[in-house]
Amino acid sequence: MDLMLFAPEITMVVTGLAVLLIGLFLPVESKKVLGYLASLGILIALYFTVASLGTNALAFYDTLSVDALSQFFKIVFLVVTLLFSIAAIKYTEGSKNTEEFYVLAIFATIGMMFVASANDLMVLFVAFELASISTYTLSGFEKNNPQSLEASIKYFLIGSLSAALMLFGITFLYGVTGTTSIPGIAAGAAALAASPIGILAVVLLIAGFGFKIALVPFHMWAPDTYQGSPSLVSSLLAAGSKKMGIVAAFKVFIVALIALKVEWQIAFAVLAVITMTVGNAAALSQTSVKRMLAYSSLAQAGYITMAFVVLTPMALGGGILYALSHGFMKAGAFIVTAAVVYMVLSENKDAQNPDHIDNFRGLGRRMPVTALSMTIFVFALAGIPLTAGYMSKFVLFSSTIQAGFAWLAVIAILNSALSLYYYAKIVKYMYFLPTEGTKVSEPLPYTLALVVAVAGVLAIGFWPEPFIYWAMEAAKVLLAGGM
Amino acid sequence: MIPVELYIGLAAVIFAIGLFGFMTQRNGVRMLMCVELMLNSANINLVAFSSYHGNLTGQVFTLYVIALAAAEAAIGFAILMSIFRMKDMIDLDKINVLRW
């Protein structure tokens, strides 16, 4: 077995441990080094992943598989963590606990990466929990801020509940088929499809994954947690761990449970419609930008979920591409709020609700680069052409129509038109409303992270061919296993 | 031999009790206990199925779940402690600043 297949994971583990150990011996002033170290490690892992694109292998008694799908999502997770890690250089400045912040994020990413390559439900479950447990702490990282703690405990409790539900569902799969390996379950799925327990198992698994993806009605924690957590953690949650739920659902439903296709297609059709509508409607009147982004992220999850309903190679490719685009857009948007929160707090230490939309007034003059990036991100989220969001939506929606789900596409298009209202609101606040504030200097790490994210958004928007190609390759993996 | 349905039924009842507690208890620690209850009901399932299938996968899984439950409990208690330090109570229905 070739250990190089797991070079990205190994690099990440080594990076995490190194950050943790070195952090113990560094004085507070020089802890900045940890940020550079972590970013470097993530970059190396990213390099290994990109370099091994196209390989195809099973490893560790077939419990892990390396294929186009897992590689694609590993890239998504690593990119998001990279953005997170660059931006966190500023966020953790002067903190005693830099190493904890980084190591938890890196461990969470490791969990996500293993979910992406899991070929066995046991691996999948443990890796899922690794990502969850690490992020529980991260979201409560500002432990003297009641909002952060509240976010953390809510996330934790609903997360544990969902884990229990998911585990309960997995036990039934194991009970019927006698194995936890994904191909094994696929082989024995005929028995599942014949019995009512199949439906229950499907729904329990949807609840478990839906918690991470934030599908209505399993989304309740998401707005609260995204709002209360440190903005950077929200970016990791919305852009990274949400995708983990999606890739897990891809694997489990499309590969393992294709025999129960009808059942979960019904469920996902209902959930997709409800999720995008609730997300957009509830976002309309939010005043906290983070909360608005959280609801918008619900809506985006709803769009991606359409891929499960349509289930053609192109739709799956669209969904997978959307996952990558959303990673860039959402991570970027949350990093912008992080920069704004930083600006507000550095002016007034006791500011309440630093992410309130009023603080975005006149941002176009106060922080021009940040505001411009935010404009690009929200336009991308709204699906304006020449951005990643447009390309992904185009592929996804047109494949939906093509597969004969015109009604679903109509709902989605109407929803995305509706969403422009609140995205435009942010732009309006940034560029059209006056402010008393003066220009502030933009912290370099935030700016750097934003530039990377903007580059990603525009790259997919302007030159989508390679991205679509890899997304389609990833989609082929799913359908080859299942159909 | 006891039919496997009875084991699963027991697990389901325990799971439902856990759910009931989770939905109605205010005290954070009790809610955590309910989560443990649910995880352990899943463990009963796993072990029962493991026996009835004659393979050990389920029992290995059970061990892992126990370890995960421990890790989860550690985090949960830590967060609750932090909350208690700040507010002098852990009634979670009163912690609702973030809403709407």
Next chain:
Amino acid sequence: MAIGDYAFLIPLLPALAFVLTFFLGKKLPNGGAIIPIVAIATSFVISLLITLGLLQNPEQVINQSVSWFAMLNLGILVDPLAAVMLTMVSFVSLLIHIYSTGYMSHDRAQYRYFAETSLFTASMLSLIISDNILQLFISWELVGLCSYLLIGFWYQKPAAASAAKKAFLTTRIGDVMFLAGIVVLFADLFRLYNGAIPDGIFILKFDEIFSQIPQLAAMSTPVLGFQVNHLTLITLLFFGGAVGKSGQFPLHVWLPDAMEGPTTVSALIHAATMVTAGVYLVARTFPMFIAAPDSLMVVAYLGAFTAIFAATMGIVMNDLKRVLAYSTISQLGYMMLGLGVGAAIGAEAVGISIFHLINHAFFKALLFLCAGSVIHAVGTHDMRQLGGVAKVMPITAATMIIAALALAGIGIPGTSIGFSGFISKDAIIEAAYLFGENGGGWFPYVLSIAAALLTSIYIFRLIFMTFFGKPRTAYGGHESPASMTIPLSILALFALAFGALTTERFNKFVSETFVNNFVHMDIPGLAELGGYHLAAHAGHEPLIILWLPVIVGVAGLLIAYLVYGMRIVNMDKLVSRNNPVYKLLYNRYYQNAILTNFLSIKVVYEGLAFAGRAVDRGFDWIVDWIGNISLDAGDALRQFQTGVVQNYAMIVITGVSLLVILIAVVREVL
């Protein structure tokens, strides 16, 4: 190297100018106006040379494409239609830029103005030059975005910010329809190829789309018991986009409000760039329209209706710029009508419509720039406070009168003597007559004649109230600087003579768009697909038909002179809140109230847009009410988010239970 190889520079140079101006403009004199002026001038020269080349040899259209991804491409297409549009847009935009150096000289954010206008021009040029529908759509969105920025240029003014938002959101409704049309088209084409698209075929490229028209026309889907032809559906969705962009009823509401930007921006929007995009879209995809049953009928009727609808409102407006805005809507209605009558005259319709578009661009830009000149000098745009301006500003007055004569369409029928507006508008009205004669219904013809009368009345009302008589209030004022009057004079020259000089060549030239080395469309054959009967060649109309437009034009002039010049009727009695007709017109048919009411039910999105505005302005109680319902729905949804984690768990478990039951039930039913 042929000049055609430089065609890609036409949109690229202004785009480059945008970047340069945006970053360097602050440090240069005049906000760096010289950069966009040079860039656009170069674009103009290239376009002009290409047009002249095409005039020599109309067969050789320029088409260069690069593969973008999979089956899509980026590329440029300069055929006669695109060439004349490019030349006109770059020319008018150039003049407006030169004029702006004078007009905007007092504004601190000049550099931002010039950057945005040059991006605006670049987007419009790239829209025209696109050789595929997707690129056209992207530019289309960019145009919308720029208009948002420019209308809201003075964003400190709440009215401007709100108008910008209104323009953006209203045209967005059209954009959504356009996008839906593209998506349907894409899906259909994909299906025609069974998903296996050969290499080197770009399915959204125009020649490819056009070559599939017969197959598309054969597809239909039952909707609510009707067989909906896919081509009709697609073209109507496209037309929906054009309705939004070109300010046709009922999506015209944004255009009058768009006056809140600088007057030069209004000129740019109304004459050269934004609103003509919709007409251009329909002209560009004309082969699809003519092969689609009923689509052209919708275009003709809606166009005619918009023409008269806007003209009636033009009569009662007191704001100089608003009269012109409604005039634009009305004239756009004529252009749409001109395309719609293609049902009777085939490809020639594109010729006459685009001809009117070009002439309109000249005289409407002139009207706006003159109005800007007056406003710049006098400082008000309420006509009731003006009067006798001709004495103070002779050049402005003279050029404006020429523009008015052109708009009213004064000339001698049967010859090519007349103001440019006459030549083109007359052609449209005659075509509308043919349209009626060939079974299209007389409604468009009657409305277009009536609208011609009203047009003449409102524009001369404006002239008499503003330039003649005695000053009604004391205002200062002086003739504008040369940088402003020279563009005026040039435009006046074009308004005077362009139509007369080119009428022979123009129609033939533009109608050739669909027959050359790029596409070879059999327009009569396609018309049979669409079920339209093309008439024999025009020119056999009764004399009265030829003369009627001019007669009503002159009649309008006389009426306006009698009422506003001589003041033989006491308007104060008529113009009062007690006169129900005036009230109805003045409140613009209460259209804001009715429209918002209607649309927000039909299109939740628009309702919300207005709700947002209603909150901003405390504007209209109906809107307020409906907006509240939408927001309440959002609020009601938010109520579930109680913030208590136990309730969250309840919802999760309830969701799980219900989902299980739902799936079980649905599976039983299926």
Next chain:
Amino acid sequence: MLNKQFTIMQIITSVYRFFRPRIVGMVIALLFLAIVLVSVIGTSWPAIDQLPQNLDDQSNIKGIGLLIFTEFVVPFELLSIVLLSAMVGAIYIAKGEAGR
């Protein structure tokens, strides 16, 4: 019109108080339990005939150990990271700041 939101909120809270969360929780938990039980009873579970198979060695520790270090070594290794992560997290969150 002072605040519609407020009245809706009041209705919801009063309804909520009226029903008492326990009853709602009970109903939901019972519904869930019923669904699980119905599904379980409606399913025919596969089972081996007798157990344990090997009467000589009733202990399965060895088997589990083997499985842990062969087939399921990946989750085992992951678990070590989970525990490390939980430890770091729990210590960080629970650690009191000086002066609080």
